[in-house]
Each structure stands twice: as C-alpha cells, then as structure tokens.
Amino acid sequence: MMKQGVFSLNNLIYINQDKLEFHLTNGHISYIMKVMPKIKQLESVYFGKAVHVRDDLHNLDEYEPGSGCQIFPNTGIASLEHRRQEYPTYGSTDFRKPAFEIKYEDGDKISNFQYDSYQVLDGTPFYKDMPHVRYADDAATLVILLKDQYSDLELKLNYTIFPDIDIIVRNAEFFNPGKNAYHILSAKSASLDLPTSNYDLVTLNGAWARERHVNRTPLRPGIQEIGSVRGATGHIHDPFIALADKNTTQNLGNVIGITLMYSGNHQETIDVNTYGTTRMMTGINDADFDWILEPMSNFVTPQAVVSFSDKGFNGLSHNYHDLIRDHIIEKHWQNPKRPVLINNWEATYYDFNEEKLVKLAKEAKDIGCDLFVLDDGWFGHRTTDSGSMGDWEVDKDKLPDGLDHLVNRIHDLDMKFGLWFEPEALSKDTDLYKGHNSWLLGNNKKHLSQGRNQYLVDFANPVAVNFLFKKMSKIIDKIHPDYIKWDMNRNITEPYSNYLPKEEQGEVFHRYILGVYHLYQMLTEKYPDILFESCAGGGGRYDLAMFYYAPQAWTSDDTDAYERWQIQTGTSYVYPPAIMGSHVSIVPNHQTGRVTPLHSRVNIAIFGTYGYEFDLTKLSPDEKEELKKGTKQLRHFHDLIFKGDFYRLEPSNPNHGAWEVNSKDKKHAVVCYFYGLSEPNHGYYHVKLAGLDPNQLYEVNGKRKLYGDELMNIGLPLTEDFRGHEDDYWSQAKTDFDTKIFELKAINE
Structure with missing residues (x-):
C-alpha cells in the first residue's frame, strides 16, 4: 500500500520522509506521530482505532500560539505546554511531569534531544539482560534516534507493532558515546499524550491476600498516580493503568491500556493539565533512582505494552492475553498441559516427615494429581518461619534419608516432584550469613527491618547471585525435580548494597531486580524442562517480566473462593487464566475463615493452573469423589481455558x-x-x-x-x-x- 510521499517496507509502518511523519497501523489500530518543525522533537498525533494512511498530516495540524512561555518568540509555535509529545523533556516550557530527567556535570538538568534519524527493523528488540517481547518475526519496529544538543548523549525510542495483535510495545535506550558520565534521574518506558481528559481511570489495587481488585474513577485535573517503592511490583498496585471512555463496558467502548514489563519499583502517572490534555506514563519509579551513565555505556528501560480496544475491556484483555501466551511465555511452555498439583503447605505447614508426605501424595494420586510440591520447611532447622533462610541443605530431622529418597518415592507413584525455594531470603543464623555477612542487603551499621523474620540477599551483587545459582544447581542436579516454586516473602527496606560504591547507591533497586532476572535466566537455561512458578507472598511480584521466565505464578495466598473470584476477575484484565495459579483449599478458609461450597472452590480454581492446598487424608469419601470430578473437569476444559478468549x-x-x-x-x-x-x-x-x-x-x-x-x-x-x-x-x-x-x-x- 503506497501513498504519495509515503512509503512502507512492511505494510505496518508508513513514513513520509520529507515531512518526517510516521504512521504505524495493522488495519485495526493506528499510532501516528511526527517531528515538530524547528523544535525537532517528536509530537504525538493520534493513537486509537485505525484511520486512513494519508500522504501527509497537514489537515491535522494545530498551531494556535496560546499563552505561556514560548521556546522561539514570534514564530507562532506554541510552548511545549500546549503540545502533545512522545517523550517529553524536563524544564523547557512544559510544566507537566517529564518522561526523563538527566543531570549534567555542572548540576544542570536541561536536555534538548532532537530528531536525528530513523530505522525500521524486522521483529522486536532483543535484550540479553532484560525480559522482552519475543517470537515475533512478522512484527516490525520503528526506531527513532534523537541526539542531545548539549552533550554527546543519544536516545532511541522503539515502537513495535504486530500484524495480528492490537498492541504497540515501547521503550527507550540511552547511550553515552562520550567521555563524561551523566546521572539519569528518571527514565520512563512510555509516555502518551491524549487530547482530552474525558476518561475513567481503571487500576488494579489491593494488598496481600486481596490483590488486583478493579477500581474505576473519573479523571480530574492534576496528577493521579500509582506505583511501588517496595523493590517489587507489589501487592498494592499492579503496573497497569487504563483510560476508558465513560460509556465503556466489558464488551463495548474505547479503552487504552498500558502495562509494564518489569518486576521492580514502578510508577504509573496520569497528568491532566489545565488545557484538558491527558499525559499517561509508565516506567521505573523515580524514587531513589539515580543511574550513572558511564562513558560508552547504555541504559535500557523496561518495555511498556500499550494497547487499544474499541470492544471494551474484554477486547483489551484479549490483546494482552494473546501477547503473553504467544510472545512472552517461553515457547517450550506455550503448549504442554499443566500438571494438577498438590502442595503440602496448608496440609502440614512445617510439621511433616517423609511418611506423612508420601501418604498425602498417595491420596493426591488417587484424586488425579500429577505433581507433588514440597513447600517451605524442608531445609536447615526450619520448624517455624524464623531462621534457616539461606542454608539450602535438607533438614535430616524431618527427612533423614534425604530429599532424593523422598523424590524417588514420589516418582514411584508415577507423580512429578516439585520443590519450594526462596533464594532471595537470608537469616542471620545461617552459614550463608556467617560466611558472607556483606551479602546482606542493607547497611549493617544501621538498624535493619525484617519481613517474615528474615532479611534479603543483595542481588545487586553478582558474586552472591552466582553463589546461589551453584547452591541451587547442586540440589537440582541431585534430586531432579520437575517443578520449582520460587517465592519471595518480603519487600526491600533500608536499601543499601555493600557491593556497590557510595555513588551508585541510587542503582540498588534496579540492579537488584536485574540480579533476580539473571538467576532466573541461568536456571531456566540450564534446566529448560523444569516448570518454574513464581510467587511473592502470593501476587506480590505478578507482572509480564516474571512470565518471561516462569510460565505461571501464584496469584494470591488467599484461596477463599469468594476472594478468588474478585482477585482472578481483576487479574484477568491483563493476565490470562493460563498463568494464574489457582488451587482448591480447606474450609473454613485459612485466610478469611469463610465457608464456601467445595464445588464452587473447584469451579473457580479450574480457571487457572489447577491444584489442591489441603490435607487430603482428612476428607470424607464424598469429598474425595467431588475432587476426582473436579480434576476430570479441569482436564476436560484445560485446552479451552488455556488457549481460548476469556470474557x-x-x-x-x-x-x-x-x-x-x-x-x-x-x-x-x-x-x-x-x-x-x-x-x-x-x-x-x-x-x-x-x-x-x-x-x-x-x-x-x-x-x-x-x-x-x-x-x-x-x-x-x-x-x-x-x-x-x-x-x-x-x-x-x-x-x-x-x-x-x-x-x-x-x-x-
């Protein structure tokens, strides 16, 4: 498809080279931007339902002078406060929140990144150390290069469009080819300026055991913001925001969504200015962030996934679900059926031995389970949640014949075996701490808070991460588990790395999560056939980046059927049932005390990665029969629920x-x-x-x-x-x- 003055190499990205106008479209959505004359910065023109590809955009020009500060006086060019920008800068006639902020050697923070050139690439960008969208050879990526007029710094803005999913993937890359270092104080993944504020803001909020409840509220002038400074995405705010027309329902109406492919501190901002323009941003949280961009180094922001639907919230969810299943989850895990598991946690807590576990496994086998998971308490001298975190050696008081003996007995039942780890946790009573106390995250000269009676390993320290990889590999190589549950039960407090120099302490949070990614990467590459499930006290680190490594996640520690209905409903706005850990547990429920029917607990749990969380040895024959039916029901609907469109x-x-x-x-x-x-x-x-x-x-x-x-x-x-x-x-x-x-x-x- 060619228009006068416009060309396209792939029928996805159309470019007017003379006027520097860019139109990304797959026939369902359009994303249009252009280079502003003289200013040479990127202006946002439109994002939404697909519109015609025009030879140029002059019919859409809006250039009223307006009041306020002018970049160039007497030119008729309005201030940036009046313009809709793609990646707004700090401090130059735009008084809204910027997408980035850089501190120069003299302490000045004013940048002027101007358009230099563009590239069109096949597929999606690849990042060795960061989760990213993948398996998309038929996608196309527009790369816009901007250069700072006050330094040697370069900035690339990436825009990936897919032919069959109504999504634009965005992120930014800063590169320093010069000899001086600069401080990046803020670097968002995406910013989107919209011409109106007549929207409802939709967010997914909650707390531990009640994650991702749906909140919908009208926009108002000023800033509305969610985020996390916990070192993880957190139970409180999912890194997702949506702007919906007032009349949007589940199946009808327009909605724009942005979610972030990142597992650390995040920040989602809505900024409505006095002219009714809405700025929508997502990225790494500015709080306690100060990244030193050394000479010949780069900084890559996480990817933001921007989507539009004119078919209501369900249409938006379908876009995200298809992207996650086809372009984020490791290809090896996209099709295999998930095992039905029994987890011993609520059945035994810390009070178990080999015979008790095998008895539970036999009962689980009888109701159709494929996988037995041994949760917390198998290592060190762990009889409560105090101590032993970091000593990943089997507790011989509980398992005198070792883990491998238990695993063999489980395998003899024709069941798979899974094991729980919390590699980021550290207790001071362990050999790990006594031998490497500098690996504790935090300044030992100051008071350090605990979470679940434990501290954290400094994952900003690659030596500590590699040590844990070897420690976990030793256990894995000995017992050959089929599944690993990676838990993380506390947030980061008193952030300080004994590994990093004092001037790099503003990098602790980001380097920590990069360390988590690195350990995941090493483990999943070495053990590609092990099914990993991520967990963080339930849904405390539930984000697109985690699913890059672990194809399923524990959705919440709350297994109550009524709460799970609300949690899984909210979770489904972004995440498909195929990745939601969802189990049947005992009543009264251990989190709420509520009594719900067994068939309802089963019916809700089958809309996820299914399993059981209670002592099956104490069930009546009728209850066991109902669970057998539940397992059969899950298997009957498995492929439909895992691969179909969820409404x-x-x-x-x-x-x-x-x-x-x-x-x-x-x-x-x-x-x-x-x-x-x-x-x-x-x-x-x-x-x-x-x-x-x-x-x-x-x-x-x-x-x-x-x-x-x-x-x-x-x-x-x-x-x-x-x-x-x-x-x-x-x-x-x-x-x-x-x-x-x-x-x-x-x-x-």
Whole structure:
C-alpha cells in the first residue's frame, strides 16, 4: 500500500520522509506521530482505532500560539505546554511531569534531544539482560534516534507493532558515546499524550491476600498516580493503568491500556493539565533512582505494552492475553498441559516427615494429581518461619534419608516432584550469613527491618547471585525435580548494597531486580524442562517480566473462593487464566475463615493452573469423589481455558458474576456463573454471553439448544423448567457462594 510521499517496507509502518511523519497501523489500530518543525522533537498525533494512511498530516495540524512561555518568540509555535509529545523533556516550557530527567556535570538538568534519524527493523528488540517481547518475526519496529544538543548523549525510542495483535510495545535506550558520565534521574518506558481528559481511570489495587481488585474513577485535573517503592511490583498496585471512555463496558467502548514489563519499583502517572490534555506514563519509579551513565555505556528501560480496544475491556484483555501466551511465555511452555498439583503447605505447614508426605501424595494420586510440591520447611532447622533462610541443605530431622529418597518415592507413584525455594531470603543464623555477612542487603551499621523474620540477599551483587545459582544447581542436579516454586516473602527496606560504591547507591533497586532476572535466566537455561512458578507472598511480584521466565505464578495466598473470584476477575484484565495459579483449599478458609461450597472452590480454581492446598487424608469419601470430578473437569476444559478468549460477563443481577471462555473457532465455550450470597424468593436470572458465532446453534449442557445471537442478546437462562416436578425446585440445596458450570458445544441444526 503506497501513498504519495509515503512509503512502507512492511505494510505496518508508513513514513513520509520529507515531512518526517510516521504512521504505524495493522488495519485495526493506528499510532501516528511526527517531528515538530524547528523544535525537532517528536509530537504525538493520534493513537486509537485505525484511520486512513494519508500522504501527509497537514489537515491535522494545530498551531494556535496560546499563552505561556514560548521556546522561539514570534514564530507562532506554541510552548511545549500546549503540545502533545512522545517523550517529553524536563524544564523547557512544559510544566507537566517529564518522561526523563538527566543531570549534567555542572548540576544542570536541561536536555534538548532532537530528531536525528530513523530505522525500521524486522521483529522486536532483543535484550540479553532484560525480559522482552519475543517470537515475533512478522512484527516490525520503528526506531527513532534523537541526539542531545548539549552533550554527546543519544536516545532511541522503539515502537513495535504486530500484524495480528492490537498492541504497540515501547521503550527507550540511552547511550553515552562520550567521555563524561551523566546521572539519569528518571527514565520512563512510555509516555502518551491524549487530547482530552474525558476518561475513567481503571487500576488494579489491593494488598496481600486481596490483590488486583478493579477500581474505576473519573479523571480530574492534576496528577493521579500509582506505583511501588517496595523493590517489587507489589501487592498494592499492579503496573497497569487504563483510560476508558465513560460509556465503556466489558464488551463495548474505547479503552487504552498500558502495562509494564518489569518486576521492580514502578510508577504509573496520569497528568491532566489545565488545557484538558491527558499525559499517561509508565516506567521505573523515580524514587531513589539515580543511574550513572558511564562513558560508552547504555541504559535500557523496561518495555511498556500499550494497547487499544474499541470492544471494551474484554477486547483489551484479549490483546494482552494473546501477547503473553504467544510472545512472552517461553515457547517450550506455550503448549504442554499443566500438571494438577498438590502442595503440602496448608496440609502440614512445617510439621511433616517423609511418611506423612508420601501418604498425602498417595491420596493426591488417587484424586488425579500429577505433581507433588514440597513447600517451605524442608531445609536447615526450619520448624517455624524464623531462621534457616539461606542454608539450602535438607533438614535430616524431618527427612533423614534425604530429599532424593523422598523424590524417588514420589516418582514411584508415577507423580512429578516439585520443590519450594526462596533464594532471595537470608537469616542471620545461617552459614550463608556467617560466611558472607556483606551479602546482606542493607547497611549493617544501621538498624535493619525484617519481613517474615528474615532479611534479603543483595542481588545487586553478582558474586552472591552466582553463589546461589551453584547452591541451587547442586540440589537440582541431585534430586531432579520437575517443578520449582520460587517465592519471595518480603519487600526491600533500608536499601543499601555493600557491593556497590557510595555513588551508585541510587542503582540498588534496579540492579537488584536485574540480579533476580539473571538467576532466573541461568536456571531456566540450564534446566529448560523444569516448570518454574513464581510467587511473592502470593501476587506480590505478578507482572509480564516474571512470565518471561516462569510460565505461571501464584496469584494470591488467599484461596477463599469468594476472594478468588474478585482477585482472578481483576487479574484477568491483563493476565490470562493460563498463568494464574489457582488451587482448591480447606474450609473454613485459612485466610478469611469463610465457608464456601467445595464445588464452587473447584469451579473457580479450574480457571487457572489447577491444584489442591489441603490435607487430603482428612476428607470424607464424598469429598474425595467431588475432587476426582473436579480434576476430570479441569482436564476436560484445560485446552479451552488455556488457549481460548476469556470474557468477563455482566449478569442481570449486579451482585452476581460470570466468566466465559470461547475457543478461537467459536465452536466450544464454558461459562462459570457465580451467585454470591443466596437470595430467597428471587426472580429469573440470566446473563448475556459474548464472542459467539451469532449464526451458530449451540447445545448448553446437553439440554437447551440456542443460537449464538440468542445467547448474546437475550441471554443464557440460568433457571430450569420445573413444570411437572415442582417439588424438586423446593427441595434443591441452597447455599451462599454457589456456582454453576455451563458447557456450550456447536451443533448442526
């Protein structure tokens, strides 16, 4: 497709070289920007639903002088405060938050990065030490090179577009080819200026055991911001923000989302100025960040994933889900079925021996489990959560014959074996600390706080990271586990690295998470067939970057069915069920004390990587039979749930909820309906489905036969026809937090 003055090498990126205008489009979305004349900085023109590729953009020009400071007086060029910019700078007529800030040798912080050139590359950028989007040979990347007029510094802005996913991946690369060092005080991954503020802001917020609840609030003038300074993405704020039109629903309306591929301190900012323009930014948190850009070195920001949907929040989620499953998760783990696991934690906590574990494994095998996971407490002298963190040697009091003997007995049951580690944790009663006390993160001359009675290893120190790699490898090579759960149960306090010099202490947080990535990289490269699951006190480090290494993550330490419905609903805005650790546990629930029906715990848990978290030896025969059915149900729906399109539905009763997953060919679907609190004398319930073929006839649970258009416009009836057997209606069991599963199969008329 060629336009006068415009050319494209790949039908994804169109360029007017004379006017320096750039249009990225895949026919579904358009991302348009241009170089501002004289200023030579990048101006944002448009991001949203695809528009025509024009020969030039002069019909979209807006250049009213406006009030305020002028960069060039008497030129008719408005100040940057009035312009929508791609990567706004600090301190030069724009009084909003900048995307970056650099301190020069004389203490000055004013930069002037101007357009120099561009490149169009096939595929996506590759970063050896940072998680990145991958497996996308059919994608294209526009690279804009900017050069600072006050130094030798160079800045590359990367924009990757995909032919089949409505996403733009952005990040920035700073390079210092000169002889002087500079301090990067802020470096965001992406900034997006939008022409209006008539949006609702959507964020995913919470705390430990109640992560990623959905919050929606109107924008207001000024700054609205979320983030983390905990050294991890954190339970409190997911690194995701979305701006939705006021009328946007799950299936209708426009929404723009940005999420960050990073596991450390993050910051998401909405800045609405006095002219009603909205700036949307994400990246590494500015707090306690000071990166020294040495001569001949570069600094790469994490990738930001920007998406647009005109099909509501579900459309936005589909974009993210497809990207994660196809372009972030390691290819080796994209297709294999996930094992059904039993984790011993809530069954035994620290009180176990080999016989108790094997007995639990046999019960798990009987209900269909494939994988036995030994959690915390197998090492050192760990009988409580105080001590032993860092001494990764088996506790011979609990396992006198060693881990390998236990593993062999589990394998003899034709089950896989998994092991829990928390490599970042450190206790002062360990040989690791006594031999390497300088590896503790924090200044030993000052008071250091604890989290879960433990400290942290300084992962900014590559010697410490390599030591842990060798220590873990020794255990792995001896017992040959099939699965590893990597936990991290505390945040960073009193940040200080005994390894780094004093002038580099502003780099501790970022270098720490790079150390985490490095250990993950070494382990997954050496042991590609081990299934890794990430965890951080539940969902405390739940982000795109973690899924680059571990194809699944423990979604929350809260396994209560009611809480999990809310947590997994919010989580699904960005993350697909295929990566959500979701298990069935005992009642009363250990986190909430709530009692929920066993079938509801099963029905909710199958929408994730499924397993069990309680003492199966204490269950009744009826409960075991129900769990056997649950395991079979998971296996029946596994591929559909893991590979299909996930929808959050909007039932007629606002106190209820519903999930739906459709196969890509729209021939098979499953719906989970959640009733919440039981209601007496209620009316008829129904829910409108989504994403079906309107002309296809579907059979629902082998009974009703309804067309797709009926199911999407009239709705799925949730009540049955009791004519002729009314007594069955009055005698049916009623319970709070009830759920029902509906299976839809395409049939011929």
